[in-house]
Amino acid sequence: MPEMPEVHALAVDLSQRLEGQVVERFDVTSISALKTFDPPLSAVAGLEVREVTHHGKFLDLDLESLHVVVHLAKAGWIRWYDVLPKPRTGRGAMAGRLALRDGSGLAITEAGATKRLAIWVVTDPLTVPGIATLGPDPLDPAFTEERFAEILHGAGRAQIKGVLRNQGLIAGIGNAYSDEILHAARMSPFKPASMAPDDVARLYTVMRELLADAVRRSEGLAASDLKSEKRSGMRVHGRTGEACPVCGDTIHQVRFADSSLQYCPTCQTGGKPLADRALSRLGITR
Structure with missing residues (x-):
């Protein structure tokens, strides 16, 4: 399971790749993964990626007025592609894919039969239940x-x-x-x-x-x-x-x-x- 150090590194890596890019479309191919319905997935099309951050183990893609929040759970991961492939099924199948206008993008995958990966599209990440109840970051200088x-x-x-x-x-x-x-x-x-x-x-x-x-x-x-x-x-x-x-x-x-x-x-x-x-x-x- 990715924990805070890996999610932090993912956020840094994805920020360098995504900041300033414009989203072409966002698809969630695993129905069980999507935890929200309003705003719809189509609402992220045309938005520019401002930054990628994290809240504990939650990855947060800031897309101007919206946020795509991902919890990778036990078997999830993010894969970057210079040319984003089409969705596929089977072991390690895509749970979601964020396509950019230049043809690149990222795939959100989850291996195995137990599906716990979760994706939210929200206007405020604090509305995600797990984020709202998070304790302090252990590396925050204020955590004495x-x-x-x-x-x-x-x-x-x-x-x-x-x-x-x-x-x-x-x-x-x-x-x-x-x-x-x-x-x-x-x-x-x-x-x-x-x-x-x-x-x-x-x-x-x-x-x-x-x-x-x-x-x-x-x-x-x-x-x-x-x-x-x-x-x-x-x-x-x-x-x-x-x-x-x-x-x-x-x-x-x-x-x-x-x-x-x-x-x-x-x-x-x-x-x-x-x-x-x-x-x-x-x-x-x-």
């Missing part, structure tokens, strides 16, 4: 350690992994970067969010540094290179069974209904493996 401590204190006994991923509390952090942040902070994903001041300070510093580094590594890359760059920077996420690059222990995972987390027992849980929820339901322990 004190504000972070307030959020954690308010979450009480909730597990820190879930708090970091909660977009209503902190914007832009998903499954991958929450794993990486907690590993770098040497903290269990199941640790209660309300924690000692020293732990808050360590987690805050690691979170800001890790996300800022991911943004720096991603900026300037074309959209086609962002996925591989993200994976190359991961120390634990998606690396179950590999050696931890810090201590050499084997990276473990905990599976849930529709996701999983990865962690290092030595670095994060005092050497004790956490129960794998999927195996526990089958009466299997390890």
Whole structure:
């Protein structure tokens, strides 16, 4: 899933390609993806792209009086074409396509059978439900350690992994970067969010540094290179069974209904493996 660093880099890359361009037409080929009907898709034709920004994980194309907002969900992506191809069906099929007058444009794709990608055409991005309820950007200079401590204190006994991923509390952090942040902070994903001041300070510093580094590594890359760059920077996420690059222990995972987390027992849980929820339901322990 693209998270804040990748969506930020996408916005930078697309801004350089789109700003000042005039939209020829916008088609949404996946009915389930389109979440609005007024204004109609036809209303974007003839509008000039002012800029491309983001709100957490939401990509925002500012087209003068309208905004095309895209949430890429788990399997969505943006692909740029100097010559935009026609829509196609099948795996990795286009969910939408924005055609420019010069024949170039972008395709919004979503792989797999589960369709969660979402597209809105609105006059104000704050009317998009997910944007209206977003928490603060963790890299915003106004997001202080004190504000972070307030959020954690308010979450009480909730597990820190879930708090970091909660977009209503902190914007832009998903499954991958929450794993990486907690590993770098040497903290269990199941640790209660309300924690000692020293732990808050360590987690805050690691979170800001890790996300800022991911943004720096991603900026300037074309959209086609962002996925591989993200994976190359991961120390634990998606690396179950590999050696931890810090201590050499084997990276473990905990599976849930529709996701999983990865962690290092030595670095994060005092050497004790956490129960794998999927195996526990089958009466299997390890």
